[in-house]
Amino acid sequence: MSTPDLDSVIEYLQALQANTCQALEDADGQGRFIDDAWVREEGGGGGGNTCILRGGQVFEHAGVGFSHVFGQQLPPSASRERPELAGCGFQAAGLSIIIHPLNPYVPTTHCNVRFFMADRNGQEPLWWFGGGFDLTPFYGFNEDAVAWHHTARQACDAIDEGLYATFKKNCDEYFYLPHRGEARGIGGLFFDDYNTGNFEQDFLLLKSIGEHFLKAYLPIVSRRKDHPYGERQRTFQLYRRGRYVEFNLVYDRGTLFGLQSGGRTESILMSLPPQVRFDYDWHPQPGSEEETLYKEFLPARDWLA
Amino acid sequence: MSTPDLDSVIEYLQALQANTCQALEDADGQGRFIDDAWVREEGGGGGGNTCILRGGQVFEHAGVGFSHVFGQQLPPSASRERPELAGCGFQAAGLSIIIHPLNPYVPTTHCNVRFFMADRNGQEPLWWFGGGFDLTPFYGFNEDAVAWHHTARQACDAIDEGLYATFKKNCDEYFYLPHRGEARGIGGLFFDDYNTGNFEQDFLLLKSIGEHFLKAYLPIVSRRKDHPYGERQRTFQLYRRGRYVEFNLVYDRGTLFGLQSGGRTESILMSLPPQVRFDYDWHPQPGSEEETLYKEFLPARDWLA
Numbered sequence: 001m002s003t004p005d006l007d008s009v010i011e012y013l014q015a016l017q018a019n020t021c022q023a024l025e026d027a028d029g030q031g032r033f034i035d036d037a038w039v040r041e042e043g044g045g046g047g048g049n050t051c052i053l054r055g056g057q058v059f060e061h062a063g064v065g066f067s068h069v070f071g072q073q074l075p076p077s078a079s080r081e082r083p084e085l086a087g088c089g090f091q092a093a094g095l096s097i098i099i100h101p102l103n104p105y106v107p108t109t110h111c112n113v114r115f116f117m118a119d120r121n122g123q124e125p126l127w128w129f130g131g132g133f134d135l136t137p138f139y140g141f142n143e144d145a146v147a148w149h150h151t152a153r154q155a156c157d158a159i160d161e162g163l164y165a166t167f168k169k170n171c172d173e174y175f176y177l178p179h180r181g182e183a184r185g186i187g188g189l190f191f192d193d194y195n196t197g198n199f200e201q202d203f204l205l206l207k208s209i210g211e212h213f214l215k216a217y218l219p220i221v222s223r224r225k226d227h228p229y230g231e232r233q234r235t236f237q238l239y240r241r242g243r244y245v246e247f248n249l250v251y252d253r254g255t256l257f258g259l260q261s262g263g264r265t266e267s268i269l270m271s272l273p274p275q276v277r278f279d280y281d282w283h284p285q286p287g288s289e290e291e292t293l294y295k296e297f298l299p300a301r302d303w304l305a
Numbered sequence: 306m307s308t309p310d311l312d313s314v315i316e317y318l319q320a321l322q323a324n325t326c327q328a329l330e331d332a333d334g335q336g337r338f339i340d341d342a343w344v345r346e347e348g349g350g351g352g353g354n355t356c357i358l359r360g361g362q363v364f365e366h367a368g369v370g371f372s373h374v375f376g377q378q379l380p381p382s383a384s385r386e387r388p389e390l391a392g393c394g395f396q397a398a399g400l401s402i403i404i405h406p407l408n409p410y411v412p413t414t415h416c417n418v419r420f421f422m423a424d425r426n427g428q429e430p431l432w433w434f435g436g437g438f439d440l441t442p443f444y445g446f447n448e449d450a451v452a453w454h455h456t457a458r459q460a461c462d463a464i465d466e467g468l469y470a471t472f473k474k475n476c477d478e479y480f481y482l483p484h485r486g487e488a489r490g491i492g493g494l495f496f497d498d499y500n501t502g503n504f505e506q507d508f509l510l511l512k513s514i515g516e517h518f519l520k521a522y523l524p525i526v527s528r529r530k531d532h533p534y535g536e537r538q539r540t541f542q543l544y545r546r547g548r549y550v551e552f553n554l555v556y557d558r559g560t561l562f563g564l565q566s567g568g569r570t571e572s573i574l575m576s577l578p579p580q581v582r583f584d585y586d587w588h589p590q591p592g593s594e595e596e597t598l599y600k601e602f603l604p605a606r607d608w609l610a
Contacts, residue, residue, distance in 0.1 A: 036586065052585045063585070179564040242577070249554035250564060259484040259555060266586040268484075272547070274584070278577040280357045280368070281341065 004127040004199045006091055009115045009206070010068055013095045014049075016113070016210045017066045020097055021051050023214050024062055027221055031056020033064065042262050044071025050267045054274070058225050060102040063270035068093040074118060075261050081193075082118075085126065089119040094131075096254075097213065098271045104237035105227035107137035107144070107185070107220060108244065110271070111213040112254070113206050127199070129206050130192035132167060133213045134175055135220075136185030136244065138237045139289055140297035144220045145186050149303040152188050155212035159205045167191045172300040177247055183298045184247045188216075236290050239282060241273035248272065309432040309504045311396055314420045314511070315373055318400040319354075321418070321515045322371045325402055326356050328519050329367055332526055336361020338369065347567050349376025355572045359579070363530050365407040368575035373398040379423060380566050386498075387423075390431065394424040399436075401559075402518065403576045409542035410532035412442035412449070412490070412525060413549065415576070416518040417559070418511050432504065434511050435497035437472060438518045439480055440525075441490030441549065443542045444594055445602035449525045450491050454608040457493050460517035464510045472496045477605040482552055488603045489552045493521075541595050544587060546578035553577065 021033045031053040039047040048067030053059055070091040094114030101108065111133035118126045135148050149168070156163035171190035176183050189209065196202055248255050248271050258268040284290035326338045336358040344352040353372030358364055375396040399419030406413065416438035423431045440453050454473070461468035476495035481488050494514065501507055553560050553576050563573040589595035 050585075054585065061585075179567075179570045238580075245550060245581075246554060246574075249551060250561070256555070262484075265484045269551075269583065270585055272583040274582060275543075276550075276581045276583070278574065278579060278581070280355075280359065280366075280575055281571040 002197055002199050004115075004117055004125060005203075006093065006115070006117055009203065010093050012203075012207060012210070013066055013093055013113065013115075017049070017051065017064050017095055020064050020095075020214065021053075023218065024053060024059060024064070024099070027218055028053065028056035028058045028062075031059055031062070033062075036266075038264055038267065040067075040069050040264065043075070044069065044073075046070050048264070048267060050264075050270060052270060056102070058101060058103070058106070058221060059099055061098075061100040061274040063096070063098045065096045065267050065270060066094070067264075067267065082126075085118045085120070088121075091117045095210070096271070099217070100241070100273045101221065101225070103225055103227060104138045104229050104233040105224040107135050107224075108241070108273070109133065109135050109217050111209070113210050115206070126195075128193045128195040129202050130194060131206065131209050132171055132189035132191055133209065133216070134171055134185055134188035134190070135217070136240075137297060138240050138293065139233070140186070140293050141224070144223065145297065145303050147219065148186070148188065148216050151212050151216035153304060155208045155216075156189065156205075158208045159201070163191075163205070164189070175247065177243060177251065179250075180243065180246075182243070182294075183300060184243060186297050186303070187300065235277065238273075238275055238277040239279055240293075241276045242278045244271075244273055245276055307502055307504050309420075309422055309430060310508075311398065311420070311422060314508065315398050317508075317512060317515070318371055318398055318418065318420075322354070322356065322369050322400055325369050325400075325519065326358075328523065329358060329364060329369070329404070332523055333358065333361035333363045333367075336364055336367070338367075341571075343569055343572065345372075345374050345569065348380070349374065349378075351375050353569070353572060355569075355575060357575060361407070363406060363408070363411070363526060364404055366403075366405040366579040368401070368403045370401045370572050370575055371399070372569075372572065387431075390423045390425070393426075396422045400515070401576070404522070405546070405578045406526065406530070408530055408532060409443045409534050409538040410529040412440050412529075413546070413578070414438065414440050414522050416514070418515050420511070431500075433498045433500040434507050435499060436511065436514050437476055437494035437496055438514065438521070439476055439490055439493035439495070440522070441545075442602060443545050443598065444538070445491070445598050446529070449528065450602065450608050452524065453491070453493065453521050456517050456521035458609060460513045460521075461494065461510075463513045464506075468496075468510070469494070480552065482548060482556065484555075485548065485551075487548070487599075488605060489548060491602050491608070492605065540582065543578075543580055543582040544584055545598075546581045547583045549578055550581055 033051040033053045036050045046069035050065040053062040072089050074085050074088050074090045097111040099109050113131035115129055153164040167189040171187040174190045338356040338358045341355045351374035355370040358367040377394050379390050379393050379395045402416040404414050418436035420434055458469040472494040476492040479495045
């Protein structure tokens with residue numbers, strides 16, 4: 001029961017990639033994904049397939065990237081929390097999804113599911129799952145925030161009713177910009193080092209996360225994609241995307257580890273928004289919809305209370 | 306002779322700020338700087354004055370920021386290279402200049418001059434100067450690159466004819482994106498920990514850097530600001546600005562130290578470009594002007610050979 005099965009994980013992630021791309025193309029109605037398969041030449045081997053949709057009518061930029069990399073020597077930066085694994089052979093497989101919609105009333109979102117396995121000489125391999133999904137609205141809607149977290153809780157409850165509270169808190173803590181004193185968005189789920197000892201059971205968590213992501217996101221897209229907007233909302237969206245850039249380049253561990261360990265730059269930085277503004281010391285007008293985002297949506301709270 | 310005189314440095318930096326803003330307003334002909342004075346409340350005291358010009362006819366965004374901060378406890382991250390200073394009282398004063406022009410044929414530029422002083426119980430204070438200036442063209446012109454480095458060498462030669470080669474090499478090494486295998490621009494000067502033991506003499510270096518910066522930059526602005534351009538050049542400019550964002554947020558020590566040590570976020574991030582694009586796996590067309598930047602200008606070379 002607890003023997004890890006990397007091949008099954010890879011097969012699942014590749015199917016999730018294909019299904020996700022198809023569902024996003026259907027939701028967009030116009031944009032099409034382009035597949036970009038790549039090979040990893042340094043630090044062991046492996047490769048991936050980065051699928052990019054650009055300039056859709058709903059999604060300005062969407063990336064769905066699969067990777068499977070392996071090596072004989074786990075880099076020290078990857079084993080900081082597990083020093084006993086330094087220098088061990090490893091395998092890592094993951095799928096990352098990032099969606100930057102065109103309409104500012106449709107939130108940006110991100111999902112990641114990953115599996116890690118390290119060989120330990122003469123012992124059973126060590127393995128764990130990680131991942132989650134989170135939502136970054138520009139304009140807040142209570143209905144959307146509650147529905148998002150409701151579906152996130154369903155994804156967890158299917159496995160263990162104690163998980164949502166922990167993963168939700170992890171997510172609030174992780175997607176946070178200390179230099180702004182500000183959350184990146186309204187959160188969702190984040191977990192790492194997940195291993196209860198039962199591979200099959202833990203793999204079900206990964207599948208549940210993968211299957212609930214678009215269930216949580218696409219209804220929000222449907223509700224907001226035709227919301228009228230103008231220059232003001234577009235400008236605010238590009239400005240808020242600047243926070244996304246700040247978070248991903250200054251704090252996101254996956255991004256920094258990837259860039260610093262010789263990962264494939266374009267596949268790592270596919271998370272960055274297609275267009276961004278930076279405005280010196282900008283503040284929303286009191287009482288505006290933009291201020292509501294800061295006051296009502298970004299501060300961490302229990303959306304299911 | 307070697308007693309450090311912080312007040313003189315501050316006075317010089319403030320005058321340099323005023324003169325720089327005036328000269329940039331004159332060169333722009335329309336844009337005006339707005340002064341934003343701020344007070345540092347955490348970690349000791351001090352403050353600064355951040356001057357921002359936005360939406361000029363030549364300069365899309367320019368920032369000229371002075372700061373003077375002090376504290377009783379030098380943060381460990383600031384004393385990593387000098388562990389004997391951890392916990393010492395310190396004073397730091399600096400001026401940063403960043404210019405993002407509108408016309409893609411006018412290069413982006415950056416200049417920084419700074420002074421640092423640490424108290425050591427019962428001993429003379431330790432002090433040093435740092436700074437430099439560098440140029441980031443979107444479209445390369447040999448004439449501009451040679452003139453830029455010629456003036457950079459003049460700034461150094463006025464003090465010591467051995468400095469240019471060292472500071473130029475430092476600059477090439479510092480403003481480099483390892484994950485791209487690419488320089489940020491065509492370099493210039495970069496130095497840190499500069500102390501020959503003679504404060505007055507070393508202060509002359511700072512003044513020389515400060516005085517040669519606009520002498521090097523403004524003639525390039527004059528030559529290129531009316532160069533015709535279209536959508537293609539503007540798009541390339543916004544795309545290349547993405548590299549500027551990557552460098553500043555992933556690698557720039559001043560930016561990261563500032564953000565992580567509770568510095569004033571808006572004054573630190575005034576360096577970011579006003580508008581930016583990120584495009585997945587974009588490459589210039591063979592034989593294009595854009596490719597020439599990558600092939601002829603970004604690889605480090607001796608422009609004065």
